[in-house]
Amino acid sequence: MNMVYKKEVIFDEEANSGITLYLNDLCAENELRKKPFILVIPGGGYSYCSDREAEPIALSYVVQGFHAGVLRYHVGKYRDFEKSLQDGKKALDVIEQIDEKFNVSHDKIAIIGFSAGGHLAAAMCTLLKKKPTLCILGYPAILSSFAEVMKISAPSLDQCVSKDTPPTFLFSTFEDNVVPIENSLYYLKALEENDIPFESHIYQKGLHGLSLANSLTGDNPKMIDSRFSHWLNLSCEWMNLNWSHKATTNSCKKSMIESCVQEIISDDRRRQKVLELFPKIQNKSYYKIVRKYTLQQLHHFAPEEFTNDKIKRLTALIQGKNEIG
Amino acid sequence: MNMVYKKEVIFDEEANSGITLYLNDLCAENELRKKPFILVIPGGGYSYCSDREAEPIALSYVVQGFHAGVLRYHVGKYRDFEKSLQDGKKALDVIEQIDEKFNVSHDKIAIIGFSAGGHLAAAMCTLLKKKPTLCILGYPAILSSFAEVMKISAPSLDQCVSKDTPPTFLFSTFEDNVVPIENSLYYLKALEENDIPFESHIYQKGLHGLSLANSLTGDNPKMIDSRFSHWLNLSCEWMNLNWSHKATTNSCKKSMIESCVQEIISDDRRRQKVLELFPKIQNKSYYKIVRKYTLQQLHHFAPEEFTNDKIKRLTALIQGKNEIG
Amino acid sequence: MNMVYKKEVIFDEEANSGITLYLNDLCAENELRKKPFILVIPGGGYSYCSDREAEPIALSYVVQGFHAGVLRYHVGKYRDFEKSLQDGKKALDVIEQIDEKFNVSHDKIAIIGFSAGGHLAAAMCTLLKKKPTLCILGYPAILSSFAEVMKISAPSLDQCVSKDTPPTFLFSTFEDNVVPIENSLYYLKALEENDIPFESHIYQKGLHGLSLANSLTGDNPKMIDSRFSHWLNLSCEWMNLNWSHKATTNSCKKSMIESCVQEIISDDRRRQKVLELFPKIQNKSYYKIVRKYTLQQLHHFAPEEFTNDKIKRLTALIQGKNEIG
Amino acid sequence: MNMVYKKEVIFDEEANSGITLYLNDLCAENELRKKPFILVIPGGGYSYCSDREAEPIALSYVVQGFHAGVLRYHVGKYRDFEKSLQDGKKALDVIEQIDEKFNVSHDKIAIIGFSAGGHLAAAMCTLLKKKPTLCILGYPAILSSFAEVMKISAPSLDQCVSKDTPPTFLFSTFEDNVVPIENSLYYLKALEENDIPFESHIYQKGLHGLSLANSLTGDNPKMIDSRFSHWLNLSCEWMNLNWSHKATTNSCKKSMIESCVQEIISDDRRRQKVLELFPKIQNKSYYKIVRKYTLQQLHHFAPEEFTNDKIKRLTALIQGKNEIG
Structure with a gap:
C-alpha cells in the first residue's frame, strides 16, 4: 500500500x-x-x-x-x-x-x-x-x-x-x-x-x-x-x-411562465405553437440567443417581438396544459 | 514625468x-x-x-x-x-x-x-x-x-x-x-x-x-x-x-523544388497545372494538410499520390519558368 | 465616479x-x-x-x-x-x-x-x-x-x-x-x-x-x-x-485542563508554579515547542516529563482558581 | 526503455x-x-x-x-x-x-x-x-x-x-x-x-x-x-x-585596485593592514555592506571614510605584493 x-x-x-x-x-x-x-x-x-x-x-x-x-x-x-x-x-x-x-x-x-x-x-x-x-x-x-x-x-x-x-x-x-x-x-x-x-x-x-x-x-x-x-x-x-458540479436537475414542475423557451418547446405540440407566434425562433442563431430566457424576460428585452398580447395568446392556446411535464 | x-x-x-x-x-x-x-x-x-x-x-x-x-x-x-x-x-x-x-x-x-x-x-x-x-x-x-x-x-x-x-x-x-x-x-x-x-x-x-x-x-x-x-x-x-516575432520574409527567389505547395500555387498558371496533376488538392481540407510541404516531402509521405513521375511532369510543364516570382 | x-x-x-x-x-x-x-x-x-x-x-x-x-x-x-x-x-x-x-x-x-x-x-x-x-x-x-x-x-x-x-x-x-x-x-x-x-x-x-x-x-x-x-x-x-481571518478570540472561560501552556502561564502566579514543576519550560526553545498544547496532550507526548502526578499537583496548587481569567 | x-x-x-x-x-x-x-x-x-x-x-x-x-x-x-x-x-x-x-x-x-x-x-x-x-x-x-x-x-x-x-x-x-x-x-x-x-x-x-x-x-x-x-x-x-549558473571563477590575477574588499582581505597579511586603516570593517555588519565593492567604489560612496590618502597608504604598505594570489 x-x-x-x-x-x-x-x-x-x-x-x-x-x-x-x-x-x-x-x-x-x-x-x-x-x-x-x-x-x-x-x-x-x-x-x-x-x-x-x-x-x-x-x-x-x-x-x-x-x-x-x-x-x-x-x-x-x-x-x-x-x-x-x-x-x-x-x-x-x-x-x-x-x-x-x-x-x-x-x-x-x-x-x-x-x-x-x-x-x-x-x-x-x-x-x-x-x-x-x-x-x-x-x-x-x-x-x-x-x-x-x-x-x-x-x-x-x-x-x-x-x-x-x-x-x-x-x-x-x-x-x-x-x-x-x-x-x-x-x-x-x-x-x-x-x-x-x-x-x-x-x-x-x-x-x-x-x-x-x-x-x-x-x-x-x-x-x-x-x-x-x-x-x-x-x-x-x-x-x-x-x-x-452540483446536480441541477429541476425535478419540480414549473408553470409555463417560469419556464425558459428551451423548456417550453421541448414539448412538440407547444413547440409548434411557439414557432407560429414567434417565427424568428426558427432561426437557429436567434433561438440560441433567446432559449434560456422566460417569455416575461424576453418581453422585457424585446417588447415589440415578445408582446404581452402574443404571450397571452400562447398561454391561452396551451390552456389546460399549463404545467410542463 | x-x-x-x-x-x-x-x-x-x-x-x-x-x-x-x-x-x-x-x-x-x-x-x-x-x-x-x-x-x-x-x-x-x-x-x-x-x-x-x-x-x-x-x-x-x-x-x-x-x-x-x-x-x-x-x-x-x-x-x-x-x-x-x-x-x-x-x-x-x-x-x-x-x-x-x-x-x-x-x-x-x-x-x-x-x-x-x-x-x-x-x-x-x-x-x-x-x-x-x-x-x-x-x-x-x-x-x-x-x-x-x-x-x-x-x-x-x-x-x-x-x-x-x-x-x-x-x-x-x-x-x-x-x-x-x-x-x-x-x-x-x-x-x-x-x-x-x-x-x-x-x-x-x-x-x-x-x-x-x-x-x-x-x-x-x-x-x-x-x-x-x-x-x-x-x-x-x-x-x-x-x-x-522575427520577420520571416523570404525575399530570395526559391526554385520550385524548394518551394512548398502554397508558394507554388500562388502563381495562377502553375496553380492550374498543379491541380490537374494532383486533383486532390482541390479539396480544401486536403490542401490545408499538404500546403506547407515541398513536393519532395510529399513524395516521401505519400509516394503513391505524389509520384516521382508526376513531379517530373510538373517541373517540365513549368519549364522555363522554374523560378518563383 | x-x-x-x-x-x-x-x-x-x-x-x-x-x-x-x-x-x-x-x-x-x-x-x-x-x-x-x-x-x-x-x-x-x-x-x-x-x-x-x-x-x-x-x-x-x-x-x-x-x-x-x-x-x-x-x-x-x-x-x-x-x-x-x-x-x-x-x-x-x-x-x-x-x-x-x-x-x-x-x-x-x-x-x-x-x-x-x-x-x-x-x-x-x-x-x-x-x-x-x-x-x-x-x-x-x-x-x-x-x-x-x-x-x-x-x-x-x-x-x-x-x-x-x-x-x-x-x-x-x-x-x-x-x-x-x-x-x-x-x-x-x-x-x-x-x-x-x-x-x-x-x-x-x-x-x-x-x-x-x-x-x-x-x-x-x-x-x-x-x-x-x-x-x-x-x-x-x-x-x-x-x-x-475569522476572529478566534476565546471569550469563554476555559478550565485549566482545557488550556494550553501558553494560556496557563499568562497568569503570573500560575507561571511560577508551572516553572517549578516543569523547569524545562524555562528553556525558550523548549517552551516554544510545548506552549500550544494542553498538559494532557503533553502527558501523551512526553509522559516521563509531564507525569500525571505533576499535573495533579499543579492542579491542586492552583486549587480554587481553576478558571482562567 | x-x-x-x-x-x-x-x-x-x-x-x-x-x-x-x-x-x-x-x-x-x-x-x-x-x-x-x-x-x-x-x-x-x-x-x-x-x-x-x-x-x-x-x-x-x-x-x-x-x-x-x-x-x-x-x-x-x-x-x-x-x-x-x-x-x-x-x-x-x-x-x-x-x-x-x-x-x-x-x-x-x-x-x-x-x-x-x-x-x-x-x-x-x-x-x-x-x-x-x-x-x-x-x-x-x-x-x-x-x-x-x-x-x-x-x-x-x-x-x-x-x-x-x-x-x-x-x-x-x-x-x-x-x-x-x-x-x-x-x-x-x-x-x-x-x-x-x-x-x-x-x-x-x-x-x-x-x-x-x-x-x-x-x-x-x-x-x-x-x-x-x-x-x-x-x-x-x-x-x-x-x-x-555559469562558472564565475576568476582565475586571472587582478590588481588590488580591481579587487573587492572581500578579495583583498582573503590574504591574512593584507587583512591586518586593511583593518588598521579602516577599523570599521571589524564590525561584521559593516563588513557585509562593503565587502563586495572595490576601494575606489567605496571612496565614491563614503569619501570621508575611504579617503584617497588611506587608499594610497594601503597600496604603499602592500607594495611589492600588488597582485592578488
Missing part, C-alpha cells in the same frame, strides 16, 4: 495491444477515498504509439491524484480503425472491473488522446455505446481528410457528435504543422451545436506533438513551451469543476 | 463620444524606450458603455507597461453602427498623432473589445481601411443575429474577415448566458480560413460580462473567477510573442 | 514631503463596498524618493482593488529620520480622514516600503504609537549599521519590535548587493520572538532595487525577474488571508 | 533501512541527455518514515525530469541518529554507483527532507564529508531542543553549517504547530553567516506536515493549501537556476 502499482493487461499479443494500469494507492488517509481514472491514448498517426505521450502523461496525472492507464491500440502493420476502436472499448471494460480495493471512482472516468490518439478518443466518445465521463483532446485529428492521410477508414468525427458525447476539453495550436487547426474547430462547432459543454485552449504558437512541452517530453527547445504546458493543470481544474 | 497622464479627447460632445488617454511615462529608465498602445472598447449592447470594461482594463494594461485609451462610442439614443465605427477610426487617428515625447510604438497598436465592444473591435479589424496591429476580443458579439438584438444594422463580421485582418486573441465562456458561444466559433473559423494567426481561450464556466473577473470589477461572487481572470496575462504574453 | 481620483496632500512644501492619494472608485457595484488602503513608501537611501517604487507600485495595487497612496518623506538635504517618521505619521492621519464617500476600510490599512522606504515602514510599525494594520517590507534596511551608511540616526529596528508590531510580509534576495540579507533575517527573528505572524519570501537571485521586476520598472534585463515579480500577487493573497 | 524503473536497495534488513530508486528513462530523445537525481527523506519524528513524504514526492520530481530515490532510515525501535546519518551516507554511495546507462548527472545530486527528514538532510549537508550538490528542507527540525523531543542525540545543526554546506532551499510555515519556526530561522542565519546561497519561502498559514499540500497527500481540507503547494515548482526552478 501507499504506492503506485503498475500492471499490464494484454488484449492481442501479436498486435501488442493492451492497457498498462497505474493503480494509485498513494496517501489515502481515508482508506475509502476514491480516485478518478484517466486513460491515456498516445498518438503516432496510427503507425505507432508514441512513448512521449504515454507513461509521462500517465504519471503526470498520477501525481495529481488520479489512477491512470495507457492504451496501446492496433497500429502499424496491424492498423485497423475498427480494431483500434475495440481496443478502446476493451480498455473501458478493464477499468470497470478493477479490483474494488483500489477505490476507483467509476463515475469519474476520463480519457485523453493526442493527435491520432485524440482521433481515437473522439471516436470512443461518439461511436462507442459505452462512453467515458469526460474527454480531453490534444491537437486531435478529426476529419476524414486526415483519416485518409493516416491510412485508416473513418468518418469525420465532428459529424458523429451527439447529445451523448461527454463534456470535452480541447487544446491545440494554430501553428500546428501536421494536423490543420480546422480539425479542432469543426469538432468544437459540433459540440456547440449539440449543446455539449466544452473548454478549449488554442495557443497560437507551437509545433504538432508538443505533449507536456516540458523537459520530460522533449530535449529540443522547439518542443518546450511554458505557456502551452499549462494545459495539464487546466485540464485537472476542468475535470474537478465538472465532477464537483 | 514618471507618471501616468490622463487626457480627454472629445469627438462628439452631444453623443459623449471620444477617447480617454492614459499616457504612460512610468519608469522609462531609457528615455527613448517606446511603449505599445492598447485601445479599450467597453461593451454594453450599444445601449451604454460599461464602466466595468473601461478604466479598470486600461489601468490593468498600464501596469503591464502599455499606454492605454478608452473609447466612448455612439450608444443609446445616439446608437448608430456607422457612427460607432467612425468613432473607432477617429480613435486610431488620435493615437497616431500622440505627441512624440510620449514614445508610443506606432507599430504596436492593439485594441481590445468586450461583448458589443468586441463587436465594434472586430468591425474595426475587418471593415476599416486603417487597422490596428493586433486584436483582442472578449466574449464578442459577431453575428447579424445578435446585431439585430442590439438594434444595430451590421453584417455578420466573420463574413468580413480577410487577409488584412490582424492576428486575434479571443476569450469567452461556453456558458455565456447572453452572447451565444457560436459567435466566437464562427469568427475563429473565419480567421482560420483566411490563415490569420489566432489564439483562443474558451472557458467552460462563467456568465457573460465577467470583465477582469476579479474584485476590481465585481463584488458578486458569480462575477469573480480566478481561472477566467488569466486572460489578462495570457493576452499580454500573446502580444509580446507577436511583437517579438 | 467609476474612476481613480489622484490627489496631492502637501506636508512640507520646502522639503517636498507629502502624500499622493489614488482614491479608487472603480466598479463598486455595491456602492457601499469598502476597499482597503495601501501606503507606498519608496526607497532611495534617504537621499531621494525613487520613482520606480512609487506610482507603478500604487497603480499595481489599485488594479487589485486597493486605494493607494505614495509617501514623499524628508530626504536629501532635508534628511532627518525623525522628520521622515513624522511624515509617515501624517500620512496615516490623512488616510484616517479621507472623505467617507470613498469607502476606505479603516480597519484595513497596509503599508509597503522598499529599501530605505522599508526602513521607514518598519520604523512606523515599531516606533509610532498609531500603527498600520499590516506591513510589507521589500529588501528593507533594518540595522543601525546600514542606517549609518544612509547617514541617518536610527536604532536597529529589529530591537524595536514588540507585541504591537503588525503582521509582516517580507521579500528580498540573498544576492542583494546593497543591503545585506542579514537585515531581513534579524527582523524576521525579532518578529518570531514576539510571536508576530509573518510571511517571508527570500529569493536567491536578484540585485537590490528590483521593484516590480517587470518591464514597468526596468528596461535593463538585470532588473527583470519573473520569479521575483510574484511578490506582488503573494502580498495581495497574504493581506486577504489576514483580513478574512 | 521509456519508462520509470523502480528498484529496492536494502541497507539493513532488520531495521528496514534502504533506498528505493526511481530511475527515469522517460522520453530521452537524446539518448545521452543526463538527468539530475533527487533523494527524498521523509519525516516522522524518527519514530517512522511517513508515506506522505515518500513516493508522492519522488514521483512529483520524476515528472519534472528527475531521477529520484526515497530513503528509509533507522527509526522507531532502531532509532539512532548516527545510524540514520550512515543510512544517508550509504544512499549517496548507492546513487554514485547507479549504472551508467541511466545517465545520472553526478554533479547534480539534490536531497530533500521533511521535518525529521529535514533534520537528517541538514545533518548530511553539515556533518557528512561527502555532501549532495543542493539541499531542500521542508519545515525542518534543526535545534537540539527539538532533537531532544525526537529522542535522538544530535547537536543544533545551524551550529554545524560551514563553507562546505551546499546551497539550500528552505520552506516552512510560521504557524507550524509542531516544529517551532525558529528552527528555520536559526538555520537561515547560519547559512547567511557562512555566505552559503539560500532561498527561503516561509508561508504564514499552514499546519506542520503539509507535504505537497494537494489532494495526493491529504484528504483533510486542513492539509490542502494551494499557496503552500507552490514550493514544488519553486524548488525545481531554484535547482535549475543553481545548475545553469
Whole structure:
C-alpha cells in the first residue's frame, strides 16, 4: 500500500495491444477515498504509439491524484480503425472491473488522446455505446481528410457528435504543422451545436506533438513551451469543476411562465405553437440567443417581438396544459 | 514625468463620444524606450458603455507597461453602427498623432473589445481601411443575429474577415448566458480560413460580462473567477510573442523544388497545372494538410499520390519558368 | 465616479514631503463596498524618493482593488529620520480622514516600503504609537549599521519590535548587493520572538532595487525577474488571508485542563508554579515547542516529563482558581 | 526503455533501512541527455518514515525530469541518529554507483527532507564529508531542543553549517504547530553567516506536515493549501537556476585596485593592514555592506571614510605584493 502499482493487461499479443494500469494507492488517509481514472491514448498517426505521450502523461496525472492507464491500440502493420476502436472499448471494460480495493471512482472516468490518439478518443466518445465521463483532446485529428492521410477508414468525427458525447476539453495550436487547426474547430462547432459543454485552449504558437512541452517530453527547445504546458493543470481544474458540479436537475414542475423557451418547446405540440407566434425562433442563431430566457424576460428585452398580447395568446392556446411535464 | 497622464479627447460632445488617454511615462529608465498602445472598447449592447470594461482594463494594461485609451462610442439614443465605427477610426487617428515625447510604438497598436465592444473591435479589424496591429476580443458579439438584438444594422463580421485582418486573441465562456458561444466559433473559423494567426481561450464556466473577473470589477461572487481572470496575462504574453516575432520574409527567389505547395500555387498558371496533376488538392481540407510541404516531402509521405513521375511532369510543364516570382 | 481620483496632500512644501492619494472608485457595484488602503513608501537611501517604487507600485495595487497612496518623506538635504517618521505619521492621519464617500476600510490599512522606504515602514510599525494594520517590507534596511551608511540616526529596528508590531510580509534576495540579507533575517527573528505572524519570501537571485521586476520598472534585463515579480500577487493573497481571518478570540472561560501552556502561564502566579514543576519550560526553545498544547496532550507526548502526578499537583496548587481569567 | 524503473536497495534488513530508486528513462530523445537525481527523506519524528513524504514526492520530481530515490532510515525501535546519518551516507554511495546507462548527472545530486527528514538532510549537508550538490528542507527540525523531543542525540545543526554546506532551499510555515519556526530561522542565519546561497519561502498559514499540500497527500481540507503547494515548482526552478549558473571563477590575477574588499582581505597579511586603516570593517555588519565593492567604489560612496590618502597608504604598505594570489 501507499504506492503506485503498475500492471499490464494484454488484449492481442501479436498486435501488442493492451492497457498498462497505474493503480494509485498513494496517501489515502481515508482508506475509502476514491480516485478518478484517466486513460491515456498516445498518438503516432496510427503507425505507432508514441512513448512521449504515454507513461509521462500517465504519471503526470498520477501525481495529481488520479489512477491512470495507457492504451496501446492496433497500429502499424496491424492498423485497423475498427480494431483500434475495440481496443478502446476493451480498455473501458478493464477499468470497470478493477479490483474494488483500489477505490476507483467509476463515475469519474476520463480519457485523453493526442493527435491520432485524440482521433481515437473522439471516436470512443461518439461511436462507442459505452462512453467515458469526460474527454480531453490534444491537437486531435478529426476529419476524414486526415483519416485518409493516416491510412485508416473513418468518418469525420465532428459529424458523429451527439447529445451523448461527454463534456470535452480541447487544446491545440494554430501553428500546428501536421494536423490543420480546422480539425479542432469543426469538432468544437459540433459540440456547440449539440449543446455539449466544452473548454478549449488554442495557443497560437507551437509545433504538432508538443505533449507536456516540458523537459520530460522533449530535449529540443522547439518542443518546450511554458505557456502551452499549462494545459495539464487546466485540464485537472476542468475535470474537478465538472465532477464537483452540483446536480441541477429541476425535478419540480414549473408553470409555463417560469419556464425558459428551451423548456417550453421541448414539448412538440407547444413547440409548434411557439414557432407560429414567434417565427424568428426558427432561426437557429436567434433561438440560441433567446432559449434560456422566460417569455416575461424576453418581453422585457424585446417588447415589440415578445408582446404581452402574443404571450397571452400562447398561454391561452396551451390552456389546460399549463404545467410542463 | 514618471507618471501616468490622463487626457480627454472629445469627438462628439452631444453623443459623449471620444477617447480617454492614459499616457504612460512610468519608469522609462531609457528615455527613448517606446511603449505599445492598447485601445479599450467597453461593451454594453450599444445601449451604454460599461464602466466595468473601461478604466479598470486600461489601468490593468498600464501596469503591464502599455499606454492605454478608452473609447466612448455612439450608444443609446445616439446608437448608430456607422457612427460607432467612425468613432473607432477617429480613435486610431488620435493615437497616431500622440505627441512624440510620449514614445508610443506606432507599430504596436492593439485594441481590445468586450461583448458589443468586441463587436465594434472586430468591425474595426475587418471593415476599416486603417487597422490596428493586433486584436483582442472578449466574449464578442459577431453575428447579424445578435446585431439585430442590439438594434444595430451590421453584417455578420466573420463574413468580413480577410487577409488584412490582424492576428486575434479571443476569450469567452461556453456558458455565456447572453452572447451565444457560436459567435466566437464562427469568427475563429473565419480567421482560420483566411490563415490569420489566432489564439483562443474558451472557458467552460462563467456568465457573460465577467470583465477582469476579479474584485476590481465585481463584488458578486458569480462575477469573480480566478481561472477566467488569466486572460489578462495570457493576452499580454500573446502580444509580446507577436511583437517579438522575427520577420520571416523570404525575399530570395526559391526554385520550385524548394518551394512548398502554397508558394507554388500562388502563381495562377502553375496553380492550374498543379491541380490537374494532383486533383486532390482541390479539396480544401486536403490542401490545408499538404500546403506547407515541398513536393519532395510529399513524395516521401505519400509516394503513391505524389509520384516521382508526376513531379517530373510538373517541373517540365513549368519549364522555363522554374523560378518563383 | 467609476474612476481613480489622484490627489496631492502637501506636508512640507520646502522639503517636498507629502502624500499622493489614488482614491479608487472603480466598479463598486455595491456602492457601499469598502476597499482597503495601501501606503507606498519608496526607497532611495534617504537621499531621494525613487520613482520606480512609487506610482507603478500604487497603480499595481489599485488594479487589485486597493486605494493607494505614495509617501514623499524628508530626504536629501532635508534628511532627518525623525522628520521622515513624522511624515509617515501624517500620512496615516490623512488616510484616517479621507472623505467617507470613498469607502476606505479603516480597519484595513497596509503599508509597503522598499529599501530605505522599508526602513521607514518598519520604523512606523515599531516606533509610532498609531500603527498600520499590516506591513510589507521589500529588501528593507533594518540595522543601525546600514542606517549609518544612509547617514541617518536610527536604532536597529529589529530591537524595536514588540507585541504591537503588525503582521509582516517580507521579500528580498540573498544576492542583494546593497543591503545585506542579514537585515531581513534579524527582523524576521525579532518578529518570531514576539510571536508576530509573518510571511517571508527570500529569493536567491536578484540585485537590490528590483521593484516590480517587470518591464514597468526596468528596461535593463538585470532588473527583470519573473520569479521575483510574484511578490506582488503573494502580498495581495497574504493581506486577504489576514483580513478574512475569522476572529478566534476565546471569550469563554476555559478550565485549566482545557488550556494550553501558553494560556496557563499568562497568569503570573500560575507561571511560577508551572516553572517549578516543569523547569524545562524555562528553556525558550523548549517552551516554544510545548506552549500550544494542553498538559494532557503533553502527558501523551512526553509522559516521563509531564507525569500525571505533576499535573495533579499543579492542579491542586492552583486549587480554587481553576478558571482562567 | 521509456519508462520509470523502480528498484529496492536494502541497507539493513532488520531495521528496514534502504533506498528505493526511481530511475527515469522517460522520453530521452537524446539518448545521452543526463538527468539530475533527487533523494527524498521523509519525516516522522524518527519514530517512522511517513508515506506522505515518500513516493508522492519522488514521483512529483520524476515528472519534472528527475531521477529520484526515497530513503528509509533507522527509526522507531532502531532509532539512532548516527545510524540514520550512515543510512544517508550509504544512499549517496548507492546513487554514485547507479549504472551508467541511466545517465545520472553526478554533479547534480539534490536531497530533500521533511521535518525529521529535514533534520537528517541538514545533518548530511553539515556533518557528512561527502555532501549532495543542493539541499531542500521542508519545515525542518534543526535545534537540539527539538532533537531532544525526537529522542535522538544530535547537536543544533545551524551550529554545524560551514563553507562546505551546499546551497539550500528552505520552506516552512510560521504557524507550524509542531516544529517551532525558529528552527528555520536559526538555520537561515547560519547559512547567511557562512555566505552559503539560500532561498527561503516561509508561508504564514499552514499546519506542520503539509507535504505537497494537494489532494495526493491529504484528504483533510486542513492539509490542502494551494499557496503552500507552490514550493514544488519553486524548488525545481531554484535547482535549475543553481545548475545553469555559469562558472564565475576568476582565475586571472587582478590588481588590488580591481579587487573587492572581500578579495583583498582573503590574504591574512593584507587583512591586518586593511583593518588598521579602516577599523570599521571589524564590525561584521559593516563588513557585509562593503565587502563586495572595490576601494575606489567605496571612496565614491563614503569619501570621508575611504579617503584617497588611506587608499594610497594601503597600496604603499602592500607594495611589492600588488597582485592578488
